[in-house]
Amino acid sequence: MTKSRQKDDFYPTPLVAVEALMDAERFDGDVWEPACGNGAISKPFSQHYNVVSTDLNDYGYGQSGVDFMMESRLLAPNIVTNPPYKHAQQFIEKATSLKAKKHCWLLRLSFLEGKNRRASLFNFNKPSKVWVFSQRLTIWRGDEKPSGNGTTAYAWFIWEGSATETKIGWI
Numbered sequence: 001m002t003k004s005r006q007k008d009d010f011y012p013t014p015l016v017a018v019e020a021l022m023d024a025e026r027f028d029g030d031v032w033e034p035a036c037g038n039g040a041i042s043k044p045f046s047q048h049y050n051v052v053s054t055d056l057n058d059y060g061y062g063q064s065g066v067d068f069m070m071e072s073r074l075l076a077p078n079i080v081t082n083p084p085y086k087h088a089q090q091f092i093e094k095a096t097s098l099k100a101k102k103h104c105w106l107l108r109l110s111f112l113e114g115k116n117r118r119a120s121l122f123n124f125n126k127p128s129k130v131w132v133f134s135q136r137l138t139i140w141r142g143d144e145k146p147s148g149n150g151t152t153a154y155a156w157f158i159w160e161g162s163a164t165e166t167k168i169g170w171i
Helices: 015-024 085-097 115-122
Strands: 031-033 051-055 078-081 102-108 129-132 154-160 167-170
Touching: 015 102, 015 129, 015 154, 085 102, 085 115, 085 154
Parallel strands: 031 051, 031 078, 078 102, 129 167
Antiparallel strands: 102 154, 129 154
């Protein structure tokens, strides 16, 4: 762990990112937020959906001590989260193995890059949609106060059904 990186990737999701997803997507049934942190996604979603909020760590919201990667059952048919980036692909593969109806991941747009990821994920498990943010976001460590302008290109990656093509749109 370096000084600039939060140990377990606690980077709360900006409200603008959550609202953009809720404007672009609808969900049939409950939503599971498996990396709920401080509730940045769960709180706005709970105004429209029943949300199951869990996290490995205790950041003051939801049920802590729940390791998504060790779960053997789906706690809700839909998953929405900003996963620990270093484990993003494993989270996606886990959601797929749990047979989530729809799963949505806030990730850097660069997640699309790389021949290893293409071969191990995208060649046989394509997202149905990728919603690219027209304006860059800044996602701050949980122990920092947000300031400044967006520096990184992000997108919501949506898996729903068994897509053969990926729709790319802008939000």
